[in-house]
Amino acid sequence: MSDRTERPTADEPNATTGTTGPVETTSSGAVRIDKSAEAPADRDTPLLEVRDLQVEFRTREGVARAVNGVNYSVNAGETLAVLGESGSGKSVTAQAIMGILDTPPGHIAGGEIRFRGEDLLTLSEDKRRAIRGDRIAMIFQDALSSLNPVLSVGYQLGEMFRVHRGASRREARERAVDLMERVRIPAARERVNDYPHQFSGGMRQRIMIAMALALEPDLIIADEPTTALDVTVQAQVMELLAELQREFHMGLILITHDLGVVADVADRIAVMYAGRIVETAPVKELYAAPAHPYTKGLLESIPRLDHKGKELYAIQGLPPSLTALPSGCSFHPRCPLSTERSTTERPPLHPVLDASEAPVAGRGSACHYWKETLHG
Amino acid sequence: MGRYVVRRLLQMIPVFIGATLLVFLMMYALPGDPVRALWGERSVDEAQIAAMKADLGLDLPLWHQYLNYLLGLLQGDFGTQIASGRPVIDVITSALPATLRLTALAFLITVVLGVGLGVIAGLRRGGKTDRMILFVTLLFISVPVFVIGYLYQVFFAHNLGWARPTVQDPTAWSQLILPAMVLSSLSLAYVARLTRTSVAENKRADYMRTARAKGLTGRRAVSVHLMRNSLIPVVTFLGVDIGNLMAGAIVTEGIFNVNGIGSAVYRALSYREGATVVGIVTFMILVYLVVTLLVDLLYAVLDPRIRYA
Structure with a gap:
């Protein structure tokens, strides 16, 4: 079971290894000299690798299986988009990586989260805390509620340097001003003592980004970073994020349900449904020819100008309850291609083959009928 | 902020007047009076009580008594206790x-x-x-x-x-x-x-x-x-x-x-x-x-x- 998927990053061409088996997505190459010199593990080790991660929530209604064996990996400088609707487990996976799951009720039931080759789940809480914010940072959806309302943004930004770098109060304040300038907040020096409510939505999200960038982490997880923003501001914020990512050569996990955002900035996409990855592919290929009925449904439900006046497509039914997942393929109750087999046998992440029966790099689909979907 | 404090301090004036008036009225509504209380159970000449009341200003109508009290307060005079003669x-x-x-x-x-x-x-x-x-x-x-x-x-x-x-x-x-x-x-x-x-x-x-x-x-x-x-x-x-x-x-x-x-x-x-x-x-x-x-x-x-x- 070693499916080697590979993603060429924006700045460097890349050797690609073939896809030979289901499930696992790792990658090789894609390393810059500066970062790889720091990395303790060898060059083939991805920056972050999630293996068979399982997260459960114990609720009154029973055990909710929010994440059921997720696998994905991210390289330095690469953007992985994790796509899925609410409750698909995309945010929970991110919280597990950060180590900020609410425990209880949540707990990690199995799997590994390897950061630079080291399994984060085996580290002590102190060591994990040192990594949080410093090496792996996170950007949240709603910047207004995610920033502390009673502390100045300067304080909240500077806190990163004080806690992780032992900076003095004054030094931290200076660094906060630098950060605000870096994310292009006008009059940063005058505004450093302002409070979150005194900024506009876009500016607040820039502050969130600045906070995540503060210590130049290796990996940033952005959980729906633009969902709460106006469309025009969305584009600006996304552009800024992408630009800073290139500048610092960071890995970026972009969690979203917005297919439009993904198309512009992501290198690779992992589509999640009911706590599993149902399809993974380089962004262009996924848009051109989805290999999973769920992905196909998502793409067809985007309003299009040339379909104006026609009825908008919608995937029938509702996402399954996480306390009672359907047997076989979790998507089968909503799937137009569903058969007897779908209800009994859970499809693994099949490698997607091209016309000459050779595996397509970095493509996988958890559907028994990926071939029909791809060509149908 | 300064203006806010000033406004809050000014708001104390009506609260002050209202509170004093309310307590004043309640005291007036109580049965019994402070002059007669001095004699307790003993009998006393009504003329003596009337004279004493006039002396203390307690024979005036209520509004007048209240006004006198407020005027006294403005001069820093909280009044005097009738029984003990101590300043309040x-x-x-x-x-x-x-x-x-x-x-x-x-x-x-x-x-x-x-x-x-x-x-x-x-x-x-x-x-x-x-x-x-x-x-x-x-x-x-x-x-x-x-x-x-x-x-x-x-x-x-x-x-x-x-x-x-x-x-x-x-x-x-x-x-x-x-x-x-x-x-x-x-x-x-x-x-x-x-x-x-x-x-x-x-x-x-x-x-x-x-x-x-x-x-x-x-x-x-x-x-x-x-x-x-x-x-x-x-x-x-x-x-x-x-x-x-x-x-x-x-x-x-x-x-x-x-x-x-x-x-x-x-x-x-x-x-x-x-x-x-x-x-x-x-x-x-x-x-x-x-x-x-x-x-x-x-x-x-x-x-x-x-x-x-």
């Missing part, structure tokens, strides 16, 4: 310190223990400690203060011998601890429960998730991020609560025999000494207004979203 201001200044000391100590206990227990319970919501604290505070809320007072007297003073059952010297802080514990019990319970809810709610807030994602230590996340937010509603409550403590002090003083405002008001009421009662109540209202203003200003310091204009 003397009565107030000799009784007030004991009450203020008792209230202050009770307030301190309320803040320290109430907030402390509330934070502990809030951080461990649903746990054993939390349930214990909920139970104890529920007891404090449901048992009347005077019952708690006598229980404390029996337990701490009589059985354990840790304190005196009554206060001999109200200037000694150590003697005030037991009455202050009694006085603070109700407020303490409310503050603990309010803090608990606020802490438990803020613990789940998005900004606390951010604090964890930043890699802050648990201690820092709680003390810097959680506390500032959780205390905002508690501070509001504490401001209002100072009034409750001052009013409650009167009952507690009775239980522990403290020579404070409580006993002064009680004596003045039994002699129908209107000027004394109005003076004391007005004084306490003013103290209350100033303290609430201070608390409101503190509120703005805690929560930058509040703007005073």
Whole structure:
């Protein structure tokens, strides 16, 4: 079971290894000299690798299986988009990586989260805390509620340097001003003592980004970073994020349900449904020819100008309850291609083959009928 | 901010007039009168009483009496007690310190223990400690203060011998601890429960998730991020609560025999000494207004979203 998927990053061409088996997505190459010199593990080790991660929530209604064996990996400088609707487990996976799951009720039931080759789940809480914010940072959806309302943004930004770098109060304040300038907040020096409510939505999200960038982490997880923003501001914020990512050569996990955002900035996409990855592919290929009925449904439900006046497509039914997942393929109750087999046998992440029966790099689909979907 | 303070201070004028008028009217409505009370059961010449009333200005219509009283206040004259001949201001200044000391100590206990227990319970919501604290505070809320007072007297003073059952010297802080514990019990319970809810709610807030994602230590996340937010509603409550403590002090003083405002008001009421009662109540209202203003200003310091204009 070693499916080697590979993603060429924006700045460097890349050797690609073939896809030979289901499930696992790792990658090789894609390393810059500066970062790889720091990395303790060898060059083939991805920056972050999630293996068979399982997260459960114990609720009154029973055990909710929010994440059921997720696998994905991210390289330095690469953007992985994790796509899925609410409750698909995309945010929970991110919280597990950060180590900020609410425990209880949540707990990690199995799997590994390897950061630079080291399994984060085996580290002590102190060591994990040192990594949080410093090496792996996170950007949240709603910047207004995610920033502390009673502390100045300067304080909240500077806190990163004080806690992780032992900076003095004054030094931290200076660094906060630098950060605000870096994310292009006008009059940063005058505004450093302002409070979150005194900024506009876009500016607040820039502050969130600045906070995540503060210590130049290796990996940033952005959980729906633009969902709460106006469309025009969305584009600006996304552009800024992408630009800073290139500048610092960071890995970026972009969690979203917005297919439009993904198309512009992501290198690779992992589509999640009911706590599993149902399809993974380089962004262009996924848009051109989805290999999973769920992905196909998502793409067809985007309003299009040339379909104006026609009825908008919608995937029938509702996402399954996480306390009672359907047997076989979790998507089968909503799937137009569903058969007897779908209800009994859970499809693994099949490698997607091209016309000459050779595996397509970095493509996988958890559907028994990926071939029909791809060509149908 | 400056303008806000000035406006709040100006607002005290109508409150002051309203409060004095209300208490004045209530005193007038009470049966009996202070002059006749001087003779008690003995018979007395009606002409003598009338002369004395005229002398004191008590024969004037009510509005005139009230006006005279206000005019006196403006000149710093709180009036004179009829029976004892003591200036009312003397009565107030000799009784007030004991009450203020008792209230202050009770307030301190309320803040320290109430907030402390509330934070502990809030951080461990649903746990054993939390349930214990909920139970104890529920007891404090449901048992009347005077019952708690006598229980404390029996337990701490009589059985354990840790304190005196009554206060001999109200200037000694150590003697005030037991009455202050009694006085603070109700407020303490409310503050603990309010803090608990606020802490438990803020613990789940998005900004606390951010604090964890930043890699802050648990201690820092709680003390810097959680506390500032959780205390905002508690501070509001504490401001209002100072009034409750001052009013409650009167009952507690009775239980522990403290020579404070409580006993002064009680004596003045039994002699129908209107000027004394109005003076004391007005004084306490003013103290209350100033303290609430201070608390409101503190509120703005805690929560930058509040703007005073």
